[in-house]
Amino acid sequence: MRLFIKYLMLFSFPLILGAIAVFLMPLDKQFVYSEFLKGDCNERAKWIHDRIFLNARPIDVAFIGSSATWNAIDDRALTDSISSKFGKPISVANLGYCRPGVTLRIVFVEELIATKKPQIILLEVLPEPSNGSQPVFGFTASTRQLICPPTYAYQDWLSDVWKGLIVRWEQIRQLLSEDSSTYVIDDRSFGFGDNPAMADPVEMSRLLERRSRGPILKEPLLQDRLSYHLYWETLKEIERVCSKNRVKLAFYFINHYGRSSSVPMLLEEHKKIAPVWMLPDTVFQNPKNYFDPGHLNNVGAAQLTPTLLNNLYGLY
Amino acid sequence: MLFNTVSFFVFLSIVFALYWQLTERLRMQNLLILVASYVFYGWWDWRFLLLIAFSSAVDFLVGLRIHSAQTQRNRRLWLMTSLTVNLGVLGFFKYFNFGIESASLLLQSIGLSTSISSLNIILPVGISFYTFQTLSYTIDIYRGKIEPTTNWLQFFAFVSFFPQLVAGPIERAADLLPQFEKNRSFNKYEAVTGLRLILWGLFKKMVIADRLAVIVDSIYANPESADSLTVVIAAVFFSYQLYCDFSGYSDIAIGTGRLLGFRLTRNFITPFLSRTMTEFWQRWHVSLSSWFRDYVYIPLGGNRSSIIKWGFNILITFTLSGLWHGAGLHFVLWGILCAVPLILERLFNLKSIGAMPTFMLFSLLMIMFRADSVEGASRLYGGLASFSFNSHQILEITGLSIRELLTTITLLFSLIAAESFLKKTDFDEALNGTSMWFRWSLYYIIIVLILLFGVLDNAPQFVYFQF
Numbered sequence: 001m002r003l004f005i006k007y008l009m010l011f012s013f014p015l016i017l018g019a020i021a022v023f024l025m026p027l028d029k030q031f032v033y034s035e036f037l038k039g040d041c042n043e044r045a046k047w048i049h050d051r052i053f054l055n056a057r058p059i060d061v062a063f064i065g066s067s068a069t070w071n072a073i074d075d076r077a078l079t080d081s082i083s084s085k086f087g088k089p090i091s092v093a094n095l096g097y098c099r100p101g102v103t104l105r106i107v108f109v110e111e112l113i114a115t116k117k118p119q120i121i122l123l124e125v126l127p128e129p130s131n132g133s134q135p136v137f138g139f140t141a142s143t144r145q146l147i148c149p150p151t152y153a154y155q156d157w158l159s160d161v162w163k164g165l166i167v168r169w170e171q172i173r174q175l176l177s178e179d180s181s182t183y184v185i186d187d188r189s190f191g192f193g194d195n196p197a198m199a200d201p202v203e204m205s206r207l208l209e210r211r212s213r214g215p216i217l218k219e220p221l222l223q224d225r226l227s228y229h230l231y232w233e234t235l236k237e238i239e240r241v242c243s244k245n246r247v248k249l250a251f252y253f254i255n256h257y258g259r260s261s262s263v264p265m266l267l268e269e270h271k272k273i274a275p276v277w278m279l280p281d282t283v284f285q286n287p288k289n290y291f292d293p294g295h296l297n298n299v300g301a302a303q304l305t306p307t308l309l310n311n312l313y314g315l316y
Numbered sequence: 317m318l319f320n321t322v323s324f325f326v327f328l329s330i331v332f333a334l335y336w337q338l339t340e341r342l343r344m345q346n347l348l349i350l351v352a353s354y355v356f357y358g359w360w361d362w363r364f365l366l367l368i369a370f371s372s373a374v375d376f377l378v379g380l381r382i383h384s385a386q387t388q389r390n391r392r393l394w395l396m397t398s399l400t401v402n403l404g405v406l407g408f409f410k411y412f413n414f415g416i417e418s419a420s421l422l423l424q425s426i427g428l429s430t431s432i433s434s435l436n437i438i439l440p441v442g443i444s445f446y447t448f449q450t451l452s453y454t455i456d457i458y459r460g461k462i463e464p465t466t467n468w469l470q471f472f473a474f475v476s477f478f479p480q481l482v483a484g485p486i487e488r489a490a491d492l493l494p495q496f497e498k499n500r501s502f503n504k505y506e507a508v509t510g511l512r513l514i515l516w517g518l519f520k521k522m523v524i525a526d527r528l529a530v531i532v533d534s535i536y537a538n539p540e541s542a543d544s545l546t547v548v549i550a551a552v553f554f555s556y557q558l559y560c561d562f563s564g565y566s567d568i569a570i571g572t573g574r575l576l577g578f579r580l581t582r583n584f585i586t587p588f589l590s591r592t593m594t595e596f597w598q599r600w601h602v603s604l605s606s607w608f609r610d611y612v613y614i615p616l617g618g619n620r621s622s623i624i625k626w627g628f629n630i631l632i633t634f635t636l637s638g639l640w641h642g643a644g645l646h647f648v649l650w651g652i653l654c655a656v657p658l659i660l661e662r663l664f665n666l667k668s669i670g671a672m673p674t675f676m677l678f679s680l681l682m683i684m685f686r687a688d689s690v691e692g693a694s695r696l697y698g699g700l701a702s703f704s705f706n707s708h709q710i711l712e713i714t715g716l717s718i719r720e721l722l723t724t725i726t727l728l729f730s731l732i733a734a735e736s737f738l739k740k741t742d743f744d745e746a747l748n749g750t751s752m753w754f755r756w757s758l759y760y761i762i763i764v765l766i767l768l769f770g771v772l773d774n775a776p777q778f779v780y781f782q783f
Contacts, residue, residue: 003504
């Protein structure tokens with residue numbers, strides 16, 4: 001039995017070395033965003049890739065967050081207003097991507113700084129910090145980001161590393177299976193997910209009822225704060241990267257409909273890292289401003305624009 | 317839990333590690349196998365466990381009763397009990413709806429309106445396989461070929477043995493049960509050859525079968541748009557898909573059995589090298605073919621009867637085999653069609669029609685097997701007879717790139733070349749006597765091929781699980 005195990009380990013050794021070599025391979029971002037994540041989040045990954053890497057238009061101000069950001073931040077309206085205010089072209093981009101999770105933000109931040117050198121980066125804050133990794137982070141992260149995360153004390157680390165290995169292997173497989181084809185760039189400059197529809201009032205009132213019956217979120221105890229370790233460490237890392245590259249950083253708070261509190265959990269902790277913009281809660285508490293229970297419609301987004309502009313003027 | 321998933325290999329590693337800690341403790345080893353097998357089977361649906369436990373309990377008790385019965389009448393009565401329970405359970409879960417729907421259609425065809433509704437019945441995975449295995453146990457006791465076991469643990473483990481539970485090989489009690497009765501200690505050679513077979517099985521399943529499935533499924537989903545060339549390609553590819561899927565499963569099952577110190581029956585002996593259909597059925601799904609031979613064909617009279625009676629025996633055997641594969645008229649028709657070449661071969665005393673014609677004949681018959689219905693098969697046979705050829709149609713239907721299609725064909729040819737080299741030797745035996753460098757290089761090549769070209773995500777499940 002021992003001999004068998006010994007041979008098995010010996011046999012596995014080159015395979016492990018091979019896996020390490022694959023893991024160390026540089027990631028082809030175009031493949032990841034346009035092919036590997038095809039179908040995820042309404043092809044949003046391809047647009048974000050093309051906007052950051054291939055679209056010649058600069059990004060001066062970037063909003064990074066979840067799908068709540070995608071439908072709340074009208075980057076075209078912000079671009080037009082701020083450009084006319086300062087008399088020079090200033091380009092705002094909405095880089096919201098489906099699902100919360102803070103880890104993907106560091107990927108976008110580093111990619112943005114490397115390619116577009118933005119002046120301001122704005123990060124979404126939701127009512128409750130997410131305590132896990134963003135599900136596509138492992139696929140999009142560089143080898144360095146996977147090997148040296150802001151902290152190792154999070155449950156998804158091995159899963160993220162595994163995803164990193166898988167996506168690099170798929171990159172090799174893709175080279176062998178696909179015929180060469182011309183890449184069509186998505187050259188839209190704005191990422192706002194405009195939606196004129198209005199959410200079903202019955203569904204919204206059910207949500208309101210459910211949330212009013214649900215437990216009121218309190219400031220977490222120390223042990224809960226530990227479960228947000230990844231969240232804080234990633235935000236601190238983003239703050240370090242931004243200040244090193246002289247990029248201004250701020251947070252903006254997007255509240256949930258029907259939530260009793262108008263501030264996010266751990267507000268003071270966020271403020272220690274960067275200023276937090278409190279957007280008008282009346283917008284988030286009006287059911288007519290939503291196209292589904294979690295996402296604002298055009299009317300809601302338009303009501304946020306003046307506050308966002310005022311805050312942006314303050315930063316410029 | 318599928319054999320080609322990470323969860324199965326984690327499960328197997330845990331079972332393997334625990335199992336060999338229990339060397340010299342037979343009862344504990346058998347108990348571990350039983351628990352592992354029930355976990356494996358319950359992974360699909362825990363309710364299936366009630367059924368397999370019931371089936372095991374009935375046959376364990378009936379086996380003892382048949383053996384202890386004083387009169388032939390009582391022995392026959394107990395055998396009938398086993399047949400009724402086993403075939404009743406199988407019939408209910410597998411054929412009830414088919415029977416209802418067929419009866420309804422028949423009544424409608426003679427102008428009678430019916431309001432019989434079918435039931436929403438889940439088909440328990442592997443029920444056809446373990447039912448045949450337990451049936452052979454009671455029949456063999458009745459025939460005096462074996463003695464019943466008095467150890468319930470060994471019997472329950474024999475019925476539910478996870479490597480071969482869901483898709484065979486269908487083991488005879490005379491071969492497998494004694495292996496549960498003797499002490500098993502670790503044997504490096506058996507473990508190494510077991511791993512070889514698992515590797516080869518994964519290659520066949522993930523690289524050949526699952527890649528071909530993409531093409532075959534697209535064509536069978538659009539039977540009306542297939543021309544002659546496309547139908548031929550679909551038929552040939554499906555034959556190889558089915559072969560690689562099922563023989564790949566069998567190799568993994570046999571390999572897993574060897575890792576635990578068991579020897580299981582070889583189920584496929586390079587069947588596509590057969591020179592007649594008669595030879596083909598002796599080399600394809602051997603454990604099922606031999607089951608039908610021993611428990612249906614020979615009791616009907618076998619070939620020791622007039623040519624007409626013999627033809628009838630063959631027809632009955634293959635029709636039942638078709639029905640075993642699935643509850644559908646097209647399966648029954650497929651069984652009948654399979655009997656025809658055998659009858660003709662005997663009538664005309666054909667000793668060899670060649671490997672290629674045999675393979676093509678089998679492939680054409682399998683259109684009826686693979687189609688969803690007789691109508692679907694008819695459309696494909698119609699497409700075949702249209703004698704229209706459009707070389708681009710396969711790319712249009714499947715949506716594959718030329719490179720992907722050529723890769724699949726190249727991999728298929730590499731398998732055909734390897735099988736031609738192996739002839740009747742099994743993959744594990746063929747490597748005996750070769751140098752370690754050669755063997756390890758080959759293993760690495762196969763692993764890289766699986767990882768590079770295999771279907772790693774969203775892989776279809778094994779075809780024979782549905783039976």
